[in-house]
Amino acid sequence: MGLSSNRVEDLSGHACNETIVTISTTTTTTELQISSNPPFEVHRVCLPPHKTTLQKLRQRLLEVFFPDDPLHKFKNQTWLMKLVLGLQFFFPVFEWGPQYNLKLLRADIISGLTIASLAIPQGISYAKLANLPPIVGLYSSFVPPLIYSVLGSSKHLAVGPVSIASLVMGTMLSEAVSYTEEPVLYLQLAFTATLFAGLFQASLGFFRLGFIIDFLSKATLVGFMAGAAVIVSLQQLKGLLGIVHFTSQMQIIPVLSSVFQHKDEWSWQTIVMGVCFLAFLLTTRQISTRNPKLFWLSAASPLASVILSTLVVALLKSNAHGIQTIGHLQKGLNPPSLNMLYLSGPYLPLAIKTGIVSGILALTEGIAVGRTFAALRNYQIDGNKEMMAIGLMNMAGSCSSCYVTTGSFSRSAVNYNAGAQTVFSNIIMATAVLITLLFLMPLFYYTPIVILAAIIITAVIGLIDYQAAFRLWKVDKLDFLACLCSFFGVLFISVPLGLAIAVGVSVFKILLHVTRPNTSVLGNIPGTQVYQNLSRYRTAVRIPSFLILAVEAPIYFANSTYLKERILRWIREEEEWIVSNKETAIKCVIIDMTAVSSIDSSGIDTICELRKTLNKRSLKLVLANPVGNVMEKLHQSSTLEAFGLNGIYLTVSEAVADISSLWKSEPESNI
């Protein structure tokens, strides 16, 4: 009969005619348990539409750098409209500005004042975490929010210093330069690192390389943040116990030994005050977590603690000599700091490295927070544009006495809960900070440092997400391993190395999956044309004379040898099973290529070699459903011709039906 050879095979043609020849299976003895009772059709496997190398390159680059098609709004618009859209694109303020009204303003004022009450004590505390003068934290809560409100596209992001970036900057800089002995150099390096952080962030966004931050997976970040939180909390024991001489190292062992070496410096007044306020802060945070409507409780408690503790110290004055206070703070706006940038000298590499590490962490937090609240309110933000906004804000910040800032998770959550409607709440917050800077600075004279330690501990303890870690363990053991690696790496080695190890583990995981992909034997689910994993679907049945294998990964240089050996092993095991069960011998091996999303030259060689090896053993190799680009490469390498007729099918079921009907019609070749 051999009807199927009538199929129009124009293997070299690019366009696909898809001529279908209906083959009526006139077989009456249904030896094969396949569901081809109605006349079955054999469909051509098409090549994808022909494209030149340049077209493919263009499409590929577009997909890599502009996956979200950011300019889609500009299509089919007049020139004037394009100009307006362009302005809105670069300055989102023009998008929401014209529709701004009093109702929105009222919501923004409330939320802006709420986050200001949180931002002022946190700003001072985080600056201390970065070993910077407290006032730099306030400066950083003033200029960057203003710039972000013009450039940023998130509606709920509350901008300012954050714990992670502060801590990383403090760690990395103070391991090389002492902030007590060389405060000016330290400050210069901090501003310079901020400049490089901004440059790095803005260029990631500008060159649309934002996907690089995706390599810091959630698993890595969970471990990293928990490790950092532990280290920072322990470091704060300095403030909480009133210790004067403390290590500047950040590993857990020197920090702990430093705490117990200086037992004589512990001050009971400080400890009592610290523990009381820490308990107060943790309790209000716990209440707010349980009841989100009481969010203002935890939002207001830092400011309340600062005011209360300052009053206590001011009243006790002479009796509280064991308690260290902030002391004199200069009144006035951000002084320019362009002249303080350290752009040549031995510490420049350190400043660049610190800038890049703290910049990428700040970016990760900012983008993640922005995306979270955008998803809650069902709007989208463009990651690359956000990166440019955050980068420009840090570059401007470095010239106006600010250090690294980004969108803070805790303040953004408070902002969202307080009902912020637009990024205008950042302007309100900045105004509140402005008033503080201009008029209220003397009030901080008696603010005890222990209260800042308590605020920092409360903030970072929230970063320890043990539930997420438990979930990782439950869902993906390798993710949990990456999480553990970054946790212990940060705790025992250092922040950048811990992060690098965790990213390494994550990339290794991808490579492991590519190197050892899954393969499985398929069987037919009776009554359907569906072929599924035999070990998973107990109703699936083997098709005699066929071995149907599914390969669940692209075939690459890194796995082609493995796949060849693994497929030969499947055949060997199947043949052993057949011999012991006295079943029909295999005559045809079908590889289901549905999940083989890509192939490279080594993969093509493997397919060819496998075909030759099987042919020598009188086994036929058939490919089912190769995807577009695999088909294209098979064609370009002339492998398609080698497979020829009856070598490539659209589905496994068509392959099984066609080949078995072929065998029936040509019984002589059927050995």
Added chain:
Amino acid sequence: MGLSSNRVEDLSGHACNETIVTISTTTTTTELQISSNPPFEVHRVCLPPHKTTLQKLRQRLLEVFFPDDPLHKFKNQTWLMKLVLGLQFFFPVFEWGPQYNLKLLRADIISGLTIASLAIPQGISYAKLANLPPIVGLYSSFVPPLIYSVLGSSKHLAVGPVSIASLVMGTMLSEAVSYTEEPVLYLQLAFTATLFAGLFQASLGFFRLGFIIDFLSKATLVGFMAGAAVIVSLQQLKGLLGIVHFTSQMQIIPVLSSVFQHKDEWSWQTIVMGVCFLAFLLTTRQISTRNPKLFWLSAASPLASVILSTLVVALLKSNAHGIQTIGHLQKGLNPPSLNMLYLSGPYLPLAIKTGIVSGILALTEGIAVGRTFAALRNYQIDGNKEMMAIGLMNMAGSCSSCYVTTGSFSRSAVNYNAGAQTVFSNIIMATAVLITLLFLMPLFYYTPIVILAAIIITAVIGLIDYQAAFRLWKVDKLDFLACLCSFFGVLFISVPLGLAIAVGVSVFKILLHVTRPNTSVLGNIPGTQVYQNLSRYRTAVRIPSFLILAVEAPIYFANSTYLKERILRWIREEEEWIVSNKETAIKCVIIDMTAVSSIDSSGIDTICELRKTLNKRSLKLVLANPVGNVMEKLHQSSTLEAFGLNGIYLTVSEAVADISSLWKSEPESNI
């Protein structure tokens, strides 16, 4: 009606009942162009069989380290048989030894003598390439083949020094130590590097990490070998032109400038002789390539050239003072070199690095050659066992004055063509080398160095595989880029850096594919239950109210953000198309998960977020055909319950049929 909700859904159960409820679609108006005319069945999507974490870990480790199940022969055997099999496993000589007969011996003697005639001149030449005394090349052709013949499992591998490993060793060592000024230190470092090469190779095999060499993809090797061949050929101009003072650097620029700086040293006698023999060698090689039956011509020509040129120089003696000769060579067997190993001191890191780089390259060549000839004769070799054999042979070699050896491609091809039947031909070759070492060494006194240069050039020019490079360009542009990178990296930077860059490009290619996976819109091929890419199959038709997307990669932290944005973009584009074409609005998005071979915790979060985002826009998200481990993770993370009934289907066609019948039965919720 809502019949489909009768489906027994036991989402938390591990075993799968696959209760099938036949739903007769009583709809008469076929509004949807789906091929569900016969009553369609909805099948349960099964979880894979339950396994504990330990079982999974065990299975995973087995798949990573023992993918070929090397111990399968030992199953169900008696203890005595296991002992015999164990002996055969570790010493393959016990496998073929007992069946050895006179007929095989005759074939092996012929092939052994043939490769010996090639091995002797090549051994001397390659030792020169590694800047070692010529006799070390002969030593290296004696001990290692004997050891390999006991341990090795390939029948056709001809063992000895090879050009790539020699050149890498020569390059890396002579950049730090001058072989003319400190010959003893240089020799010590060469033996030490050989020891570490052997240790590294054997431990790769022992710990079954052989897959590491797969990361040197064919594309990388094509570029690397071509670059190395160009550099080596240019370096041989020293011998070919008779230059005495020459650079020891290996980059193309210093080599070329060295050639033209020393024009006064060019010797016309050397040039004439060199060009003549080079032409002779290249011609015979060309003839043998065209007519494989004349393989002996190219196999014999190096020895013939050596004999002829030695005779010419010996006869011309006084008139040939411009021609440098090898000079006195010591008679006798390999002296022990254990006392020459350099195991502490400033050059130890260099020796280790050189050993690892030359060891991995030697391994790559040896394994690739072994696999090639095994495939030709349809037997399999165990890569990890081969690595141990090659490693042990080099460790033994380093103690008996040998440098790095492996299976040579050119000699193995000659061996195969000469009819070698077992690894015994290596013993014959070693015996011929033994006789040479014991009795024939004085004959090399007048052998001109220029002839060695000609032999090296002929050998390495064969490594430039421009056809393979062209094929890479045709099939895979990124593979071609990796090839170019290693070519230019080796040419202009250095051998290890060039290789590292090429491996980097290859790994980057994998990551790029993972970071930006392919997604496509599917349509139904009329008359079937097959859904295929709409842009590839012109006959495929859209199903109104549905958007069916295929994701062609695992969903990982590195691509989850991209995939979410890309899927939302597909929906936006589809909605724009619908508005402009006045079609039915989308109500359901089906994601075909067939090719999503794996998912991690970030991927699960993305699926959940996507579901929530779409729900807010009154769109239903449905997954079709998730594979076993994806299903398992969806279950472990409780995402499965969120999807619940009508959220996960076995095939796209069942999803389409079931959901549209549901809409018909519940028209009120159908907005």
